[in-house]
Amino acid sequence: TSIYALPVKDVCILDEIYEFQWEFSDILNKTKDAFKPKLLSKVIDYLETHVHALLGPNKNNEAAMQGVKEELHNIESIKDLFMVLQRKYISWFNYELIVKLVDVFLPNNRSLKRTWSDYKEKLKDYLLNSGGLLTDADALEFGITDVPPGTRVMIAKVDRDDY
Incomplete structure (x- = not known):
């Protein structure tokens, strides 16, 4: 026999994650606005x-790399670029990746750098102090095989069931 139990949803955690998504x-919108159209070709070259x-x-093979390069060649605006990045990579x-692009292409935009830094610290604090989002686990339980046997890892569960 098996026992089936409905998953427990912590509404407070869901609300907090929702707030992080909005923030x-x-x-990201402020960052997109800071990237001027004249930077597009340089950003695409950098990404290529x-x-x-x-x-x-895990996905670093020639066919996948070629697919990404072709996708990047079809981008015609900063808006398109950010839509692709958000849909697939961030x-x-x-x-x-966005923080890296800001560092490389907008090195003098201290306000934007500070905003991302503040976000990073807020997210880090939340993940470490949320009580349950981070799990200390055996690496093999989550399919992580590139660490020595018996290694304990920190696993973060996120809203898309990615770990």
Whole structure:
């Protein structure tokens, strides 16, 4: 026999995540507005050069890299660029690529850098002190095989069931 139990949803946690998503969207919009159209070709060139970083180690193969490069070639505006990045490569908890683009292409925009830094600290504090979003787990339980056996890892559960 099996026992079935409905998942417990913590409304407070869901509300907090919702707030982070809104804050991320607001900051991303400010960032998009700060990137002027004349930077588009340089940003695309930068991303093509760093396509392996977009894909990560698990999807880093020639076919995937070529697909990303073709997708980047079809981008015609800063708005298109940010839509592609948000749809495929960044999220409210995985935003370091945007921070890197700000550092590289808007190095004098201290306000935007500070905004992203504040967001990072707020998110870090939330994840470490939220009581349940981070789990200390055996790496193999989550399919992480590139660490020594018995290694404990921190796993963060997020709204799309990504870990």
